Amino acid sequence: EDQVTQSPEALRLQEGESSSLNCSYTVSGLRGLFWYRQDPGKGPEFLFTLYSAGEEKEKERLKATLTKKESFLHITAPKPEDSATYLCAGSCPPAGNNRKLIWGLGTSLAVNP
Amino acid sequence: DGGITQSPKYLFRKEGQNVTLSCEQNLNHDAMYWYRQDPGQGLRLIYYSQIVNDFQKGDIAEGYSVSREKKESFPLTVTSAQKNPTAFYLCASTNTREQFFGPGTRLTVL
Numbered sequence: 001e002d003q004v005t006q007s008p009e010a011l012r013l014q015e016g017e018s019s020s021l022n023c024s025y026t027v028s029g030l031r032g033l034f035w036y037r038q039d040p041g042k043g044p045e046f047l048f049t050l051y052s053a054g055e056e057k058e059k060e061r062l063k064a065t066l067t068k069k070e071s072f073l074h075i076t077a078p079k080p081e082d083s084a085t086y087l088c089a090g091s092c093p094p095a096g097n098n099r100k101l102i103w104g105l106g107t108s109l110a111v112n113p
Numbered sequence: 114d115g116g117i118t119q120s121p122k123y124l125f126r127k128e129g130q131n132v133t134l135s136c137e138q139n140l141n142h143d144a145m146y147w148y149r150q151d152p153g154q155g156l157r158l159i160y161y162s163q164i165v166n167d168f169q170k171g172d173i174a175e176g177y178s179v180s181r182e183k184k185e186s187f188p189l190t191v192t193s194a195q196k197n198p199t200a201f202y203l204c205a206s207t208n209t210r211e212q213f214f215g216p217g218t219r220l221t222v223l
Contacts, residue, residue, distance in 0.1 A: 032210045032211075034210075034211060034212075041201075041217070042216055042217065043119075043203050044203070044214045045214070046212075046214075087155075089156075100158070103155035105153070105154070106155070
């Protein structure tokens with residue numbers, strides 16, 4: 001069964017304390033691994049897409065990496081405004097025209113000043 | 114500005130009522146999706162549409178209906194057959210694989 005698992009469920013950091021969020025996947029024929037940020041009461045905001053093992057992408061204090069089994073979202077010197085839930089999703093091979101995403105449950109990140 | 118709009122932001126429904134959630138996009142995307150988000154659960158796909166006048170059931174379609182008469186619009190109706198409709202509803206669209214989301218509608222059953 002295709003599955004995406006995120007850990008930890010919740011993470012509390014001090015401002016400036018770097019850490020990583022994990023997204024492990026068992027998606028047959030993965031066609032892309034996606035990271036989103038979601039603030040309370042809002043829709044997810046797209047961050048990154050990774051397509052192949054070894055690929056890395058960066059945006060400000062965030063860097064996403066991908067291996068054959070998992071992806072990491074590294075947060076360097078986080079600030080309180082980085083507090084949010086971070087969602088990971090894997091793209092299955094299309095069945096017909098369906099570009100289906102398999103979603104993880106998210107990691108809730110709180111950064112204390 | 115290009116984007117996805119959802120309305121209303123908050124919606125209250127009495128038991129036995131049908132309600133319709135609006136989703137409009139001006140991104141010229143072909144595919145549109147409806148998800149439901151509940152605390153402690155991942156995003157669950159309700160319906161999706163790849164082109165106008167065509168749509169398919171997702172994983173939890175029972176008690177919901179949709180239409181796709183225009184490329185820009187993909188409204189979702191929550192019918193009285195949906196026994197537990199209180200949730201946060203998200204609309205998304207894409208032309209590739211990355212899905213872009215609207216701000217969401219929070220539906221509460223009174």
